[in-house]
Amino acid sequence: MNGVALTASQVRYVNKAYWRSPAAAFFALVYPLMFLAIFTSIFRNSTVQFGTRSVNEATFYVPGMVALAVITVCFNNIAVAVTFQRDSGVLKRIDGTPMPRATFFGARILHAVLVSALLVVITAAFGRAFYHADIPTGVTLLRMLVMLAAGAAAFCALGFAISSIIPTADASLPIVNVIILPLLFLSGVFIPLGNNPPAWMLWVGRIFPIRHFLSGMQAGFLGSPFSWTDVLVVAAWGVAGFLLAILFFRWEPRAG
Amino acid sequence: MMPLAVHADGRSPGPVKAGPAGSLVVDVRGLEKSYSGVQAVRGVDLEIRVGEVFALLGPNGAGKTTTVEILEGYRARDRGEVSVLGVDPGRHRTRLKSRIGIVLQSTGVDRYLTVRETIAMYATFYPRPRPVDEVIELVGLEGKRDARVLRLSGGQQRRLDVAIALVGNPELLFLDEPTTGFDPSARREAWEVIKNLATLGMTVLLTTHYMDEAQFLADRVAVIAAGRIVAEGTPATLGDREQAKARIRYRPPADAIPPAGLSAPLGPDGYTEVTPDDLERALHELTGWAIDHQTRLDGLQVIRPSLEDVYLSLTGPSPGGGSQLASAEEQTGRRP
Numbered sequence: 001m002n003g004v005a006l007t008a009s010q011v012r013y014v015n016k017a018y019w020r021s022p023a024a025a026f027f028a029l030v031y032p033l034m035f036l037a038i039f040t041s042i043f044r045n046s047t048v049q050f051g052t053r054s055v056n057e058a059t060f061y062v063p064g065m066v067a068l069a070v071i072t073v074c075f076n077n078i079a080v081a082v083t084f085q086r087d088s089g090v091l092k093r094i095d096g097t098p099m100p101r102a103t104f105f106g107a108r109i110l111h112a113v114l115v116s117a118l119l120v121v122i123t124a125a126f127g128r129a130f131y132h133a134d135i136p137t138g139v140t141l142l143r144m145l146v147m148l149a150a151g152a153a154a155f156c157a158l159g160f161a162i163s164s165i166i167p168t169a170d171a172s173l174p175i176v177n178v179i180i181l182p183l184l185f186l187s188g189v190f191i192p193l194g195n196n197p198p199a200w201m202l203w204v205g206r207i208f209p210i211r212h213f214l215s216g217m218q219a220g221f222l223g224s225p226f227s228w229t230d231v232l233v234v235a236a237w238g239v240a241g242f243l244l245a246i247l248f249f250r251w252e253p254r255a256g
Numbered sequence: 257m258m259p260l261a262v263h264a265d266g267r268s269p270g271p272v273k274a275g276p277a278g279s280l281v282v283d284v285r286g287l288e289k290s291y292s293g294v295q296a297v298r299g300v301d302l303e304i305r306v307g308e309v310f311a312l313l314g315p316n317g318a319g320k321t322t323t324v325e326i327l328e329g330y331r332a333r334d335r336g337e338v339s340v341l342g343v344d345p346g347r348h349r350t351r352l353k354s355r356i357g358i359v360l361q362s363t364g365v366d367r368y369l370t371v372r373e374t375i376a377m378y379a380t381f382y383p384r385p386r387p388v389d390e391v392i393e394l395v396g397l398e399g400k401r402d403a404r405v406l407r408l409s410g411g412q413q414r415r416l417d418v419a420i421a422l423v424g425n426p427e428l429l430f431l432d433e434p435t436t437g438f439d440p441s442a443r444r445e446a447w448e449v450i451k452n453l454a455t456l457g458m459t460v461l462l463t464t465h466y467m468d469e470a471q472f473l474a475d476r477v478a479v480i481a482a483g484r485i486v487a488e489g490t491p492a493t494l495g496d497r498e499q500a501k502a503r504i505r506y507r508p509p510a511d512a513i514p515p516a517g518l519s520a521p522l523g524p525d526g527y528t529e530v531t532p533d534d535l536e537r538a539l540h541e542l543t544g545w546a547i548d549h550q551t552r553l554d555g556l557q558v559i560r561p562s563l564e565d566v567y568l569s570l571t572g573p574s575p576g577g578g579s580q581l582a583s584a585e586e587q588t589g590r591r592p
Binding site for chain 2: 001006009010013016017020021085088089090092093095096097098099252
């Protein structure tokens, strides 16, 4: 098989195993929709001050939950799944076969990007049906898709990179959550930061990729201004993630 | 399990020989490897020929896994020459990967794929794979073809490991402790599968700490202890077992004294044991003496050193020394 066919075939096997694993399917599908329903129930009928406009709370959460879905599938799932594969010896076995490493990484990233796209469609449809969310079209849609692809790939790369500092599979969920949960809150994914957040919180948003990624999704669903700087910051994190993953990725469980 | 004649029908390309019969598939000289100051391998030499089932036999921590993982390309060596199928695994690992099959000591597969899907997936990684269903039959997993991996027993998972290692149609197969932790019937099953492989003409390098496993499966055995090869040979000749002198053991009668040279001070169990230079003559004299004196030689036995005796004396902390009993217990502690 040539590289493209092998990667495509590998995506199919990753996909099969993915949807048969109850935990993965739950976190990917149920999690974002569940949060969407919970948040909109709590804050129903209120509005969020978004820039100069006020946006219905339910509508506001659609891009947030899209971002959450992408981050869950790409960053959380890859970091945890790869750590489990490493601890159970799957990665060492794969490393003993002639499958190119690029195929291994490429297939997992491609799969996560495709699942992300599916989840975006489901969340958007859900938001449209129940919460009057705008469905982007034309240039707005294209820009959002660029951000989606860049963000999904970047969060995958960061998922691979973070797996190398996770010592064992048992530690993977706590470590991933300790990293991602505070950043989700500080980036305004769960609760809007309002118009006057503390300066340090703004800096957290500026430095880490989640706030930028969220802005890209909000531009798509809420019609706020789209900034290519956001895409660049997310892409820069992705490149850094790739480099770290290439340098430090481990194929074998920690000895001892 | 599938009858092996099926493989002659041309469906499978069959393993490509590494060279003329008798040429070396594995050639290792002076291999050394340390982990953070501890020398795991201290100068190992190995020669494995085409079509041979070769067992590296030794207790836990002797350096078996380190040695094979260097040959497989997983570890870098500190010193020595290594050639596997004519390739240096330390320098051209990628070139080697499609020509070898590896069953690691502990290894996993994705739990949610079926047996057939798993083997088919690994088949896509190799340039000349064996047909998937043929491999499933070779390892006797026909009944579990569509079962998910998480539903397999330990023995069945091990057979799946072997199937994955075989599907690339390797010239050389590595089996690192293929039956450790198995119950006796699962071991028997695994042995039958491995015996089958040998008849395919594949070269097999097997590591084990079970003497009976090496004896049953291997054409040649090297015993490794504390990072060194301490003996090498066929299971029959290992440690000069064929030349080793047999012992005569019996309980002497209470009322008569056997001829000089044919008895020794009694052991705690009431037996006497002698190691004559000429076994046949000694036996003749001893039995003749018993008949003449109309007495019996209770529990008369002629004993040749077993492979286990040889192994224990070779791998003990002081070969031929006095503390062998303690080490024997330690080394056999993990046996089922």
